[in-house]
Amino acid sequence: MKKGILEIRDLRKHYRLRRTRLLKKPGSIKALNGVSLSISKGESFGLVGESGCGKSTAAYTIVGLLKPTEGRILFKGNDVTSLNRDQKREFRKKVQLIFQDTSGSLNPKGTVEWILREPLRAMGMQKKEIKELILESMNLVGLDKDLLGRFPHELSGGQKQRVGIMNALILNPEVVIADEPISSLDVSIQAQILNLMNDLQERLSLTYLFISHDLNVVHYFCDRIAVMYLGEIVELSESEELYRSPLHPYTQSLLSAIPGETGHKLERIILEGDAPSPLNPPTGCFFHPRCFRRMAICSSVKPQMTEVTKDHFVSCHLY
Template sequence: MTAAAPLLSVRDLRMTFPGRRGHSAPVRAVDGVSFDLAAGETLGLVGESGCGKSTTGRAIVRLLEPTAGSVVYDGRDISRLRQRALKPLRQELQMVFQDPHSSLNPRWTAARIIADPLLAQGRAAAGARRRAAELMELVGLLPQHLDRYPHEFSGGQAQRIGIARALATGPRLIVADEPVSALDVSVQAQIVNLMERLQRELGPAFLFIAHDLSVVKRVCDRVAVMYLGRIVEVGAKERVYAAPAHPYTRALLSAVPLPDPAAERVRERITLLGDPPNPAAPPPGCTFHPRCPKAREICRAEAPLLRIAAPGEARQVACHFPESSG
């Protein structure tokens, strides 16, 4: 039996922005990203701030126009579709943004915000409002608050409105861009619980963009680690967390607090040297080599390809000297 085709297939995706005035070098925010996402799966896209995670998500849903590469959704390359051809697919591709209040129109009521995608797809106003009331209840808000404005909701409630808006058209794929990072820890747990429940009940696939590896470990099936616009490791959550193959992944995971105080005191912490390089002037070879404790001459001269980490594994790593998967 052949494996089912992925719902989303991203190949060699690139996003290059012009340099700032006075600086001619362009910024390669996304530099050849490739991955697959199956229907109903949650893939975590993680890395330091500025590594290109959010830009990748926005390019996939065409809020940004990719410079190069392909984004194949359900067997169709959507990376170059004109807006008119893309419009019918918008109902299947939705996004949840990082800051709930800045992503909601302050002049619109919750009802209008949630119903807007339906109205854009031609739904009648009365039917769209009824659907908005159903979605308010689905995400744990009171339908009688439909006519409140965003400033009348807390951060967690506003994010629930953003999630309800994303769910309005029954999407098959949701890009969640740092959906809990702007919220208090207790509210983060509520939103994570909500997203897990909605996926069980409704079945959308999630591209979950985050820098909090504890949250990613809880909600994701697989993890892709980005560094300076490139994916350096991708694989099943259990394997990546238990035995990271890339030195950068090891360093990220060593900074995640452990719930056991005794284990926290004795575990190895990996401190990376310096800051991430300037994406307008990335170093030659492996872009991680200036901060890597394992770097050798080949790392300075040749960029490693993303390839199978070890025989019999599905995990891939872009490193000349990956850690043994043991």
């Protein structure tokens, strides 16, 4: 695996459940089950999969909102899971998160100016410096300064998302993790936000980890894409290569569900049943109960990630 500005190595996050019986061992939900990836500086890296596959858990674990069960998170080669308090504070300035639900992530009791001012004040910045930085940031994301006195409920969906983006960028990060940043917006507003994020990446030399359930959006926005299923990466490739030649049956089914001309020429694939529970995942390949190309080995042996062609990796016994 290539070294990048942000590296995730065998990341696991298991949620231990409450004991239901005195002598029965409590179970655990395996939200992340050994995720590894490396993101290069200046890259837009996409993480895509169905709801509940562990994408948001990965985002929250990387930025430190959740503690990993196992694994390592490296930023510029330094393991952030073993940093001291001051070092973690510095890391959190350099790796910021844009939340999916801006309505829930913006304090409803504070004005836009207060929301943006508080993290800067906590860092010890002076009042005049804070005011100048906020005005500069408002201009950067295309918001009028008159909005500074408004509360979140007085903003449109697009305005709230721009405030959320500004809130992430105001500490001058190097890596931005965007968790479904446009899923709650109208299609016309989605395009505006994606174009804004592209522009900001060029102007500020940002690196993105872009999380979404929409392969069309990820294909448009990202340089490389990792496909996630039940807490695991099943395929990883450059965006165009993944669209042109999907290898994993799960990736093929996702692409086949996209209406209209997409360039991959796949007939519609209907998967059997629902995704298994992360509380009790299947043996072998997690996808085998729903796979239309499963073999006998799939139910008992877990496949390893294999580089099939240059920089195109897949976890599947077919390869």
